[in-house]
Amino acid sequence: MLVSTVSLAALLPWWRPGSTEPFLDDNGHRLPQSISEKLSVPVNGVLQGMVIRGENTSNPVLLWVHGGPGMPDYPLTQQYPTDLEDLFTVVWWDQRGAALSYASDIPPETMTIEQFIDDTLTVTDYLRDRFDQDQIYLLGHSWGSFIALQAAARSPERFKAYLGMAQTVYQLESEKIAHDYMLAAYKKRRDAGMVRDLERAPVTMSTGTPEAYLKLRDSAMHRLGIGTTHDMTSVITGIFLASWRFRGYTLREKVRLWRGRAFSRSFGLWDQLIRADLRETVPALQIPVYFLEGKYDYTCVTSLARDYFEKLQAPVKGFYVFDNSAHSPLLEEPRAAHRILEHDVLAGATTLADLR
Template sequence: MLVPTLAVTGLLAWWSPGTTEAFLDADGRTVPGSISEKRAVPINGVHQGMVIRGQDATNPVLLWVHGGPGMPDYPLTQQYPTGLEDLFTIVWWDQRGAALSYDPRIPPESMTIEQFIDDTIAVTDYLRGRFEQDRIYLLGHSWGSHIALQAAARSPERYAAYLGMAQMVHQLESEKIAYDYMLTEYRRRGDTGMVRALEASPVTLTEGTPTPYLKVRDTAMHSLGIGTTHDMRSVISGIFLASWRFRGYTPKEKLNLWRGRGFSRGFGLWDQFIRTDLRSTVPALQIPVYFLEGKYDYTCATSLARDYFEQLQAPVKGFYVFDDSAHSPLLEEPRKAHRVVEHDVLTGTTALADGNGA
């Protein structure tokens, strides 16, 4: 058994060097002024990992706050590249306890929503200082939008604009919307097995999300194309196996990706954040706001994001629906996202927004 084990280990190490690819010109030389690195930075007492990539390190910085808790988006970029590195220096930060930042010695009492908001602001300050930019751009995805939006509300002077991808609003309400949609759709399709599973564990605004529902939730959503991406039909093939094919993490970092996912979800964060209604918690932002939503997203219901957007007070607001996307439109429709970012976000306007913005 030793020889096959060593062979598999060697193959994994060869396939997964964990390095970040340099930006190369037509002659195969590194583009002058570009940046592509992986590093760990001490943030609020914990070393936290990040990958920093951009074709021009003097471009505006975009801090990407991933979903989860504990599920970085960066490994998805091998299959779903954003193409935004020509506009930004993108910082793929792995949050406290996740993947590059996984450490079982992290104090359990620090795994709180307040701490994640504080970490977001601290990472922001590190980037502002390093890249000598007074304000950076902040993007929150799903769970990341829950903490990033609150960071932007507390410290608007640090940010040029806020981008919410699959913006979270009141997640328990979103889960009820998703549950009702899935039950109706599986009944229409005649999938009696899934109907029985859903009927056995109903989601309600009073009782919340039963554990049996959460166990079937990802399968039910992805089978309908309303999960991570519209074309992803299984989290096993679409995320788990894809993460092991990802070359940007070493084998140990891939293992820590999944260790970190379990670790990050073991502190009651789900039950805390799903009951927070950002419509009342953050009724206004003092910076431009852009919501980028997938038409088929029921993980964080697009209808709730639109409702929040209409109420939210901000100096500039743009709402964008991506017609071929579910939960990750910047990854699913990168060309449209690039146009929106280049022509609206970076100029502080809303010309391309649905209804031409507000």
């Protein structure tokens, strides 16, 4: 009986109801102007899910466009809370084909970069209308920064500012830099096995990222602390197993998370992403721009983001390096990020920026 009870307790996180926690005052009463809900809305022919959380719905809206393709950031917030809900109404949107927005009958021909950009603008309009705000804040993370930055360039009138976390620039060049860095690092560690595997799977500007490299990429990066977070040493324990313990999705939604990840990566989006150079295609934005970069990020190399930032034309620009972060600084160093968003982004200023 004791064994059964222990086993049941171990499995309970898998069967959470997937509800979102309300915001409460010191007396345990719900904050009257707060919002904490999970919902789905039709977006360009596909029902797409999102979680909306904030302490006061009169605060500015921040639309978070996640990475991947097909890998929402929201499940990471159980271990890495952002604590931004006092400043913004934060919208964790699961993109077409991902997690809450996964469905097996999504038309394959709609899984294109152009469609994702259009979806971003449609979700933006839904939020502008719902919260009666002419403009909202737009944050893109990794793959999401590739989509969101182009959405901001296409329709700047919809947005107060653009925030790029682990900003994608020219991903093939980033992968080449990362491969060279990892090869040198593992040689220094005298890890003959990883050195052999990396040497057998070279990344070049002409041939791209071979399948053998992509299979070992996540493991190699996380063992060096240059992957999702600086303290995450394994995607198995840090993301996969953690996702099954996540309280914000139901068991069915957790299954959809991983089915959606596989689905989203089966349409050649990666090949389209790595060949695009935003330095060439988006040389300017008409709204304030903030780049939030991890010192140890080699998933989207910080030096490339710096190079792009220096060339990018915008009315206000702020560049911020987080010294204890890799690919997800708003999750890894939430206090520093909160200060930047409160004192610079919301004020349209760059007083805390590394580069102005």
